[in-house]
Amino acid sequence: MTVVMKGAETAARMKESIAEEAARLRRRGIEPKLSIVRVGARPDDLFYERGALARFKGLGIAAQVYEFPEDVDKETFFSEFTKIDASAEVHGILLFRPLPKRLDEDAVRRSINPLKDVDGMNPVNAARVFAGEPDGFAPCTPAAVVEMLAGVELAGKSVSIVGRSMVVGRPLSMLLLKRDATVTICHTKTRNTAEICRGADVVVAAAGKAKMLSPAFVSEKSIVLDVGINVDENGNLCGDVDYEAVAPRVAMISPVPGGVGAVTTSVLASHVLRAAFQLTQ
Amino acid sequence: MTVVMKGAETAARMKESIAEEAARLRRRGIEPKLSIVRVGARPDDLFYERGALARFKGLGIAAQVYEFPEDVDKETFFSEFTKIDASAEVHGILLFRPLPKRLDEDAVRRSINPLKDVDGMNPVNAARVFAGEPDGFAPCTPAAVVEMLAGVELAGKSVSIVGRSMVVGRPLSMLLLKRDATVTICHTKTRNTAEICRGADVVVAAAGKAKMLSPAFVSEKSIVLDVGINVDENGNLCGDVDYEAVAPRVAMISPVPGGVGAVTTSVLASHVLRAAFQLTQ
Numbered sequence A, B: 001m002t003v004v005m006k007g008a009e010t011a012a013r014m015k016e017s018i019a020e021e022a023a024r025l026r027r028r029g030i031e032p033k034l035s036i037v038r039v040g041a042r043p044d045d046l047f048y049e050r051g052a053l054a055r056f057k058g059l060g061i062a063a064q065v066y067e068f069p070e071d072v073d074k075e076t077f078f079s080e081f082t083k084i085d086a087s088a089e090v091h092g093i094l095l096f097r098p099l100p101k102r103l104d105e106d107a108v109r110r111s112i113n114p115l116k117d118v119d120g121m122n123p124v125n126a127a128r129v130f131a132g133e134p135d136g137f138a139p140c141t142p143a144a145v146v147e148m149l150a151g152v153e154l155a156g157k158s159v160s161i162v163g164r165s166m167v168v169g170r171p172l173s174m175l176l177l178k179r180d181a182t183v184t185i186c187h188t189k190t191r192n193t194a195e196i197c198r199g200a201d202v203v204v205a206a207a208g209k210a211k212m213l214s215p216a217f218v219s220e221k222s223i224v225l226d227v228g229i230n231v232d233e234n235g236n237l238c239g240d241v242d243y244e245a246v247a248p249r250v251a252m253i254s255p256v257p258g259g260v261g262a263v264t265t266s267v268l269a270s271h272v273l274r275a276a277f278q279l280t281q
Helices: A007-027 A043-059 A074-086 A105-111 A123-131 A140-148 A169-178 A193-198 A243-249 A264-279 B007-027 B043-059 B074-086 B105-111 B123-131 B140-148 B169-178 B193-198 B243-249 B264-279
Strands: A033-039 A062-068 A092-095 A158-162 A182-186 A202-205 A223-226 B033-039 B062-068 B092-095 B158-162 B182-186 B202-205 B223-226
Touching: A007 A043, A007 A140, A007 A264, A033 A043, A033 A074, A033 A264, A043 A062, A043 A264, A062 A074, A074 A092, A074 A105, A092 A264, A123 A169, A123 B123, A123 B169, A140 A169, A140 A264, A158 A169, A158 A193, A169 A182, A169 B123, A169 B169, A182 A193, B007 B043, B007 B140, B007 B264, B033 B043, B033 B074, B033 B264, B043 B062, B043 B264, B062 B074, B074 B092, B074 B105, B092 B264, B123 B169, B140 B169, B140 B264, B158 B169, B158 B193, B169 B182, B182 B193
Parallel strands: A033 A062, A033 A092, A158 A182, A158 A202, A202 A223, B033 B062, B033 B092, B158 B182, B158 B202, B202 B223
Antiparallel strands: A182 B182
16 A cells, blocks of 8 residues: 655644744743745745745744735845844745846845745855755755655665756755765756666655656655646646556655645744744854 | 776866966966965875976966964964965965864855855855856866766766765766766765666766775776775775776776876866956956
8 A cells, every 4th residue: 555645744743843942932032933025926925825824823933924016126125135134033034936037036045144044045055955064954845855754764775856956956965865865866868767766765756847757757665755836737736746647556655735845834934943043042 | 998088188188278268367467376275284285286286387377385384273374364365366275174173174164265265165166066056166176077077978877976075976966967967976875886886877986985996886888987096005096996807897987096186186277267267357
């Protein structure tokens, strides 16, 4: 029987320690707080935002949304972002990206206080993840994959990651290397991705391509994590894995929705608490 | 017949464009200059330093050595290092590492002007390499491996890197990913390193372990790059590859000495010139 790796189970496991840490902070008079910065109102961003706000409410962590109009000018946005970043009451900032080109996202990413950079967008944190250093923040999605794999022994296991983005593939490769996995990064130019994945103990689909991972990519021993969030031809949410075809043929698999995506806001919460501890020590 | 990949050939190919760029800078009144900063006098450092000075002389690039006693105190060293870093005449700095613990190498690495950081030790440059950005400096050794492979089509090829250090394995994985190779990082916890390497088109040995790469790690199609610099039981220089046993069984191989190591100072020179251009634009 295939084990379905439900995000809700990982989130439930994380909830206890998160609530404990939040309570510890409050006993010290500190109210942990996340600021969410959004330009415009993309449906995906709003969906994620609603999920984050609900999660944070349930965990007793404050969260405040700063919405800017799509046509905000660069000076105004940068000045407001800097104020939010400088506020002593704010311990973590989540910025929805990509920003409109005019707003110079690179400069914003470099400007955020690395200690408040709970979604790992500042190069300072990227460098820490790259080096395998214990401090520093990884982006929430690859960190959520690692949380999903908390019960799986990874040392010496082979992991094949399909996708090489800076938000998932690359940081995930370094997080799993830190867990002593043997990591292969596949991408659009890889010739035999299916074969490489089929031979791996763990396969992570992070290609951003609906249902691209077919049964040819897996074996009965495979542990499959699906990071994709796509809409299929019928308008339904689906992952990068052809779930119906793949699920019966593998050992473990995370669904979409209800898999990795259900853990990212828990990771975000745990990052905000870590930030609050580090900032108030 | 096995093709022996001689570092001298790659260095000779690089020499022409390096000399041209140096001449272009001098026509603009700029004398490109490297500062070498050394604490103590480890034989390995002195060996590399002599090679770099000879190379730079042949290329018409200035190089100056700053030697500090092994017991230099932290304040003196940091203050002197900062002066060298701030000098408008200096375009690149090579710092021999590791530094004595007392000198807080992390702080020194973070303090260097990223534009002068020609051996890629500042996390700012690590983050750029990680993200695959075109600017920024990679450490010279992995960059030398890429130069050695300049004539090899890497897109879609499988590369197995043995070793995951921040000076070779990790940055090299990102440099080769940028060349569209499919990269696997093997390390001490990897179970079947020999099998993984044998199946790869290109194998890079960067484990820091004398002659660990035996014929079991290669096939007749393998292209083998040896980054190791070790001393064998007879006191002779040797790489991470058991060269005598491996060389006859592969398509291409770089020897030690005379392979990758002979290219690093050319990469260093090209980095100094790029730094000089960027700093004087």
